[in-house]
Each structure stands twice: as structure tokens, then as C-alpha cells.
Amino acid sequence: MSSQVYWYTTKELTYLPKLNGNEKAEVVIVGGGMAGLSAAQRIIKEGCSVTLIEKDFCGSGASGKTSGFITPESEIELSVLVSNYGSEKAKRIWEFVLSGVEIIRKNIIENKIECDYQIQDSLFIGNNNAGYGYAKKEHEIRKSLNYKSTLHNSESIKNIIGSLAYVGGAQYPDTFGMNSFLYCQALRDILINQGVKIFEQTSAVSIKENLVITNEGSISADFIIVCADRFIPDLKRMEKEIYHVQTFLGISKPLSDGDMDKVFPKNKMMVWDTDSVYNYFRAIGQNRLLIGGGDLLYTYARSVSNNTERFKKRLTSYMKNKFPFLNMELEYVWPGMLGVSKDLLPVMGTDPNSNKIWFVGAAAGLPWAAALGVYAAEKFLSGRDEFDGVFSWKRNFAIGRRMQMLLTTPPTYAISHGIAKYL
Secondary structure, three states, rough: EEOHHHHHHHOOEEEEOOOOOOEEEEEEEOOOOOHHHHHHHHHOOOOOOEEEEOOOOOOHHHHHHOOOEEEEOOOOHHHHHHHHOHHHHHHHHHHHHHHHHHHHHHHHHHOOOOOOOEOEEEEEEEEOHHHHEEEEEHHHHHHHHOOOOOOEOOHHHHHOOOOOOOEEEEOOOOOOOOHHHHHHHHHHHHHHOOOEEEEOOOEEEEEEOOEEOOOOEEEEEEEEEEHHHHHHHOOOOOOOOOOEEEEEEEEOOOOOHHHHHHHHOOOOEEEOOOOOOOOOEEEHHEEEEEEEEEEOOOOOOOOOOOOOHHHHHHHHHHHHHHOOOOOOOOOEEEEEEEEEOOOOOOOEEEOOEEEEEEEEEEEOHHHHHHHHHHHHHHHHHHHOOOOOOOOEEOOOOOHHHHHHHOOOOHHHHHHHHHHHOOO
């Protein structure tokens, strides 16, 4: 078994040049993941000069290591948003993340990006009666807000997923899966051709008004957008408001057509369960299965764990329990860190010392990141502000800074996420 990120094996990696000396641009973007690339794309369309720096290579962080589930439901469901914010505000937030789905889809189609684009419905599935109740609630909320959804009970679910171990679930369309590393790499190349200056292996050391200082030089700009996700605290910003959760992903060896058809009797889907530390899987190219999930031992760990052997056993056991007929072997397993806030919504806002510096982070899912990148761009272009208060890093959280200092950060985030999702 390899601990290499499988996506990185699907394209020969080439680095762009490092920054060398001093540059000037109207906008500097820090971070070459989904948010940063989406921001650059939106700004360059208006003819403004854009420089983007990335400390490794574009798509090297969470954006390129992720599962590639392009769905509005990531760490927080629509029913949770309605419970926490009411129907009207929840729908506004939901439409925001849906816009991220469409940004990515439009890019793939219009630019003919080769990234294992697979149109697959989403299936939110219950392992037991309580889980089915949770999925049913999600279905009912979706229908009440005029979103498409199909509820499957214990009988009809057998026609959708080839397992007797699930009690039921909610299915909805207009979602898809992709190889996010290939997407980021393709968008990087598109942006270069459009005139965006991109420097890789160039780390931001400090950020001041109108100036980004890097390990290779500096860039002055009229506006600075920082899309560094969980690394924003390394720049001494949002140190209490952004942390991370750790997940693991596995990729199986190619399966037979027969086995794949048994797992997905009708159509291939993107599936995740209702457990608090949930498991998820979907079909990818070459008849492989992508399987992922968390682990209570590592979810809130301060640093990346490379105990992939433990998680291989956990994922293999899960799939064997759900699909006893499946002779599946994992060929790749790797860990990843996802930036999150205490209430699982993104955080953004101006720097405390300058309104010319805008931060976005804790985008728990690629659609969130794409939508946030475009929002940040339009903040510069037109002063867009309708979500400034909703996602402000200064908003009230269930556990504030003082209590967080007493509890320490990992317990604070574990408790806060429980409150956000279940209370």
C-alpha cells in the first residue's frame, strides 16, 4: 500500500518559477488552492493585474488532496443550517455554496478540463434507525425549501445501493465528483494564459498594508486576498477562529465491472453516512472506489498523522461490513487536513489593521472555497458585502476566545462542532 496522494500520480507535476525580487500588481492573492484560483479567475476577467503566490504547487493543500465530492453538503447539512439560522437565512447560505458547485461545473465544461468529471447524485444514508431519521429530516427540509430530494426507506434503498446494512437515505441530484488536483492544475494553466502571474514555491512570510513579503522577494498591491485556509493562523491572523480536522482517504485497486455494478445497482453515487465521524465513498475512474472518513483518535490532532495502516484496516473493515461480497484491496491511503471554524461555516473579513487585506478560510468543501474566492474577488471589484456579517471571523461562537484558552483548541473545536451539528 502506498501513502502517496493518489491524485498526484495522475499527472506529471511541474513547478512554476519562484518569485525573484519585487513585483507590483493591483491584486495579490496568497494561496493556490480552489479559493485563490477562483478569485484570480474572477478578477482577471475584469482586466485587472493579478499576481498569485503558492508556497508549494497549485492544488498541493486540501484542495488537491480532497475526495472531490462537489456537493453543497460537506461538514454541515441544510437541516443543520435551518435549525441554527432559520429557513430564510439558511437558504441564503445554501444558495451561496450552490453557486460554488456551479462555478466549478461551468469551468470544467467550458474549458474542457480533464479531471475525471463524473456526474453522480448524492446519497445521505443511515446506518441505523436514528441515522435514517436524520436523513429523513434532511429530505423534508430540502423539499420544504423547494430543493429536489428522494427519500429511500429500508426496502427502496436496496435498489440504490448494494448493501443490506443501510436503513434508508436521502438522494438528491445536480452534484458530481472529480479529481480536484487535476482541476487546480488545469485552472492554473488557464489563468497563466489569461495573464495572471503565478509563482510557486513562494511562501508569504508576513503581510502588511499593500505589501506581501515572501521568502523570495516582495509584492506590492492595491488589494491583498489571503486564501491560505488552515495556514492563516501561521500569519498571526485568526489564530482562535481557524483550526483543522484530519481525515483519511483511500483508493482501491480497480474492481471488476460486476463488483462495481453490485455496489451501485442503478447509477454510481457519492455516498456518506450520518455518523458524527462519518464514512463516505464514491466511484472514480478505472473502476476504483474512493473511500474516506475520520478517526476519533486523530480528527482534532494538532499535527498530521501518518498512521495510514490503522486507517486502511478501518476503511477495509467498514466496506467489508457493508458489502461482504466485495473483494476490495486499498492501494493508496493518505491523510489530509481540512481547515474549519468552530461552527463549520467559513470565516472571512478584513485585517484588523487594514481594510486593503481580505482573508477567507475554513472553507469546508470545494464548493465553499470556490464561492468564497469569487466573493473575495468581488469584494475588490465592486465592494460586495452581503455575507460579510454571516461569515465574519468576529462573529459570536458557542465557545469564545477566553474559554478556548482554558479548554485548549482541540477540545474547543470538538465541543463546538458537536454543538453546531447536534444542539
